Amino acid sequence: MANETTDTTPIGIDPVKTRLGEMLPDINLEWSEFRNQTRVIFPASDLINCLNAFKNVGFDQLTDLTAVDLLEYGNANDRFEVVYCLLNVDSGLRLIAKTYLNEPDLTIPSATSVWFGADWPEREVYDMYGIIFAGHPNFKRLLLPEDFQSFPLRKDYPVKGRGERHNFPVITRAES
Amino acid sequence: MATQIDKQLGDNIFLTTLDAAASWGRANSLWPMPFATACCGIELMSTAASKHDLSRFGSEVMRFSPRQCDLMIVAGRVVMKMLPVLQRIWLQMPEPKWCISMGACACTGGVFDTYAVVQGIDRFMPVDVYVPGCPPRPEQLIRSIIDLQEKIQSGGTVNAREFKLRILPEGPARFDEDELIRIRERNGFKLEDQKYDPVH
Numbered sequence: 001m002a003n004e005t006t007d008t009t010p011i012g013i014d015p016v017k018t019r020l021g022e023m024l025p026d027i028n029l030e031w032s033e034f035r036n037q038t039r040v041i042f043p044a045s046d047l048i049n050c051l052n053a054f055k056n057v058g059f060d061q062l063t064d065l066t067a068v069d070l071l072e073y074g075n076a077n078d079r080f081e082v083v084y085c086l087l088n089v090d091s092g093l094r095l096i097a098k099t100y101l102n103e104p105d106l107t108i109p110s111a112t113s114v115w116f117g118a119d120w121p122e123r124e125v126y127d128m129y130g131i132i133f134a135g136h137p138n139f140k141r142l143l144l145p146e147d148f149q150s151f152p153l154r155k156d157y158p159v160k161g162r163g164e165r166h167n168f169p170v171i172t173r174a175e176s
Numbered sequence: 177m178a179t180q181i182d183k184q185l186g187d188n189i190f191l192t193t194l195d196a197a198a199s200w201g202r203a204n205s206l207w208p209m210p211f212a213t214a215c216c217g218i219e220l221m222s223t224a225a226s227k228h229d230l231s232r233f234g235s236e237v238m239r240f241s242p243r244q245c246d247l248m249i250v251a252g253r254v255v256m257k258m259l260p261v262l263q264r265i266w267l268q269m270p271e272p273k274w275c276i277s278m279g280a281c282a283c284t285g286g287v288f289d290t291y292a293v294v295q296g297i298d299r300f301m302p303v304d305v306y307v308p309g310c311p312p313r314p315e316q317l318i319r320s321i322i323d324l325q326e327k328i329q330s331g332g333t334v335n336a337r338e339f340k341l342r343i344l345p346e347g348p349a350r351f352d353e354d355e356l357i358r359i360r361e362r363n364g365f366k367l368e369d370q371k372y373d374p375v376h
Contacts, residue, residue, distance in 0.1 A: 161292070171345075173302035174339065175343075
């Protein structure tokens, strides 16, 4: 039934926090809140354990997986931030889980082993930012052509591109 | 001389040239190949619908096979991933063929001056009539079909000789000066830094 929750699913964010503190005793989770949205920052080194813990504590749907380039942000310590937007379908509780990455080591494990729905979002993040997800079942670019060399949504890539859009053969009327 | 012959022949016999007759036939039966990628495609559909009926002007059917069309209407923005497809379909169309570039995105790239959108298909393909607008009204598209009909009527030949004369690409240069300057400035490269020194 839609309104019933099992005994193991906590309701409200504070039980979630204590529960996660028990499930992940040696991992430093930083909790914060902004405009009624709860965020947790976890280290990228123990990603699969953390994501499995989030899933087991009740967040069974991955709503979105995206990345942020903090190159021009000013007071950021790391360059890339990978954001997992999670939803508890039964109780409607949402959580934003973030982890930080730095160059040159932009490889993190893929979340497809935890949620199947991370498949295309991870491909899109690779396509646009260049973050490599190890263990992805079909890891290639999603939107751009396969042989595109750059990662366009990084802050050091110009909006108009570097000439890739005009690198094609010209057909005149006489030869067609 | 010609009028005396006309009076004797009556109204059932016309004197014309083969070029003019063939062009009249071709102009009034342009079957479009709708290469609709985006929002202009919706306007193209509405132009072909019953209110602004495109088949009044000879475009009786929209064949989706390029082998059976003679007019390609590129409606909508063309991304760099789609451009080889567009070129291939253009090459698959048999002669005689014409191209209408419909909408701002197909003409010049429109509002999308980004890394993925081709800034005008005329950089890579021959275009006959441009229709500006975002999207152009159906009446504007019909006007462009009429313009194309006049163009075919006035310059058409029976064995497509007029196409062989267009040996140069007609759009902007592949990397025109403005594009190069914009790319370089955006990447932080200022032209004043480079000095051309022929001696050293």
